[in-house]
Amino acid sequence: MRATEQSRKIYLEINLEDNRLKVKLGATTMYEFPIVSGKGYTPRELGRGGRFATPRGILRVEKKEVDPVWYPPDWHWTERGLTPPASGRNGVRGHLGKYRLNLGQGYGIHGTTSGRIQPGKYSHGCIRMNATDLETVFKLTDVGTEVFIY
Template sequence: MKFDSLSKKCLISLGVAILVINIQQSLTAAPIESAKNQPINSLTAPLPARNTQTTNLVLKLSDRRVYLYRGDKLATSYPVAIGKAGWETPVGSYKVMEMQRDPVWEHPWTGKLVPPGAKNPLGARWIGFWTDGKNFIGFHGTPQEKLVGQAVSHGCVRMRNQDILALYAQVDVGTPVTVNP
């Protein structure tokens, strides 16, 4: 049987949670102003100003929260579930490597594929930030939202589904992710 790249990357057992986030804020352009009723010549008009604040994620395992920063200012934070004893979420500096909408999960022992939907342990989004070449760790949703706030995963960072959707919209591949004890 042939698996897509996400299925191969989701070989971590059920409940694996995903954490990762470093985000670049969307570019914003200042409007070009001109005198009333004066047409703007596209060849001589000033270029719009760009605002390129860096977005990054900081996961504090002891707080069981991921913090989203824009520049040096805290924008928001979300509660998370982290790796349990023997399957700890790795501490260190990483970058978002992969982002998937409606991921397919492959059971690591049976190879059974779980399609997107209510029974998928990855929820609606996957944000991958760590791999050893075989296993993958990232931020993801969960159908077991009552476990958010606990150390219950196999290394991934589990989030409430509404929170992973919000986080996914604010990060990009390459966003820095720092995992602190």
């Protein structure tokens, strides 16, 4: 790919320190939005090696979803002192908002039930956005869009 073609590609840049997402075209910032990112700790009560942190690195949008269905993972139940269901989990519509950009490995950029966020570090690793901000990002990205998280 030539440098001029590369500079015309939209990509996302996520700054975890500032909890900000930028939509960029080359060196130009087209939009900048507040986000919620991962808590960044390992919960003892789950007894697992995973961390509730947003991964750093270069990811890509693997799938774009409208009205995504959320299937609560085991930690959702364990945090509430409940036993996770053995099988046949029912999905929940609306929990992730109207849009989700799936980044793979269980991570994504999505909304909330209320459509609003208070920026900070309190998700389980996904990036949450205000509904109107997410709609803008959703419309500007394609499957394959690069997402730089640092």
